[in-house]
Amino acid sequence: MTKKQTAGNAPGRTRLDPATVAAAALELLAEKGVDAVSVRAVADRLGVRMNTVLWHVKTKAGLLELMADAIVAGMALEGLPDPWDERVRELAVRYRRALLAHRDGAAVVAGTYAAEPATLRGAEAFVAALRAGGLPEREALWACFTLVYYVLGLTQEEQASRTADTPRLTRALASGAYPELSRCAPYLTESSFDERFAYGLELILRSLRASGAAPATSSRAG
Numbered sequence: 001m002t003k004k005q006t007a008g009n010a011p012g013r014t015r016l017d018p019a020t021v022a023a024a025a026l027e028l029l030a031e032k033g034v035d036a037v038s039v040r041a042v043a044d045r046l047g048v049r050m051n052t053v054l055w056h057v058k059t060k061a062g063l064l065e066l067m068a069d070a071i072v073a074g075m076a077l078e079g080l081p082d083p084w085d086e087r088v089r090e091l092a093v094r095y096r097r098a099l100l101a102h103r104d105g106a107a108v109v110a111g112t113y114a115a116e117p118a119t120l121r122g123a124e125a126f127v128a129a130l131r132a133g134g135l136p137e138r139e140a141l142w143a144c145f146t147l148v149y150y151v152l153g154l155t156q157e158e159q160a161s162r163t164a165d166t167p168r169l170t171r172a173l174a175s176g177a178y179p180e181l182s183r184c185a186p187y188l189t190e191s192s193f194d195e196r197f198a199y200g201l202e203l204i205l206r207s208l209r210a211s212g213a214a215p216a217t218s219s220r221a222g
Contacts, residue, residue: 016056018066021053022066026102033104037064065112065113068108069116071099073098075098077091084129089201091126099151100155106158110156127140139211
């Protein structure tokens with residue numbers, strides 16, 4: 001048995017691989033949240049030594065990258081619309097859905113820079129759609145970043161809002177120190193993240209349609 005095989009196995013268990021490690025980490029994420037995920041906790045769940053897990057992930061950052069890629073892998077890339085702007089919209093919708101499928105999913109993905117297969121396939125799909133819209137290479141890549149950051153940021157807020165201290169916000173606004181925010185108060189505490197997501201995505205798409213060489217094929221806000 002080679003050294004690698006020894007490191008990848010535990011007595012009485014099937015051989016570990018990165019997918020198995022990521023799956024165990026996602027189970028911990030679902031049960032306890034992102035703060036509870038560690039190399040040691042994953043090793044304990046799998047019934048192996050820390051060094052066995054570290055053989056596959058190298059560091060805590062590597063573990064999070066595997067988790068992030070497994071989360072993004074939930075973003076289906078089949079059956080996308082043909083028009084470039086509808087394709088971009090649908091990719092953003094599916095990306096958000098993949099993040100929301102996991103507790104703290106956006107927080108995990110936002111904290112990584114994963115050059116892993118699912119992450120790269122998703123980026124490839126975004127850039128291909130944007131290039132089809134007439135954007136040159138640099139603008140297509142930057143627009144991809146913009147879309148990804150937007151979806152990550154809003155989804156992270158959405159997932160964090162489940163434990164938000166709304167009374168504290170209400171008290172702060174009642175102090176009179178933030179007059180413009182106070183006027184917007186009815187909308188600050190709205191939980192309609194679907195509408196907020198659609199609104200912001202349409203703003204981005206409107207800008208992209210104006211920037212690209214290809215004609216617009218849709219102007220829907222949903």
